[in-house]
Amino acid sequence: MSAVLQTWTDICAVDDILPGTGVCALVEDRHVAVFRLQVADGDRFYAIDNVDPKSGASVLSRGLLGNLGERVVVASPLYKNHFDLATGECLEAPEQSVRAHGVRIDAGRVNVTLAG
Template sequence: MSIAPLEWTTVCPVDDILPNTGVSALVAGRHVAVFRVGETQFYAIDNVDPKSGASVLSRGLVGNLGEHVVVASPLYKNHFDLADGVCLEAPEYSVRAHTVRIEDGRVQVALA
């Protein structure tokens, strides 16, 4: 059984995402939030807040809770781990995390 290659979508130039902020993008029909943490770390999770159904996670506050790098939903303040999409307060509200790479100065995302 072979594994299908990842399908990459270019989201934007690296410099379009300020450190410790996020942007939203439509990747293969899916609402995705892409975050830049510090200068060099990039993460992507689903942008839809599962509790409200609104595409708002890209507008949340980025920070740390213990060893977790998280975004706080602007609506219900739930914290989502950017590495794996797990909602720390209510795991049943977790979202999907996606793969991110930088290619020729551009942020690219492949859906999980």
């Protein structure tokens, strides 16, 4: 069994993403939305595909962040579908779910690795 090597892409400095917002980044030719949320114990970062599957537009990074129950979500600015930031699941139409990607902070920089 061989280990799969993850490729991390440097996106930006942590402070380049305002708390409660997202940015779009190009990672290996894929549009990725990266979000920063402030929580009681610090910041949390999430990354999902940026393309809204219903419209095909690269807009999810501009959606509104919030919670539906225990789930942290972004609402698409076009059709208002909610995407779980941890899993990429579309709550209204699971067949329109997107991929969730790995995020890490390394020396004050936001890094993303694409999901398999």
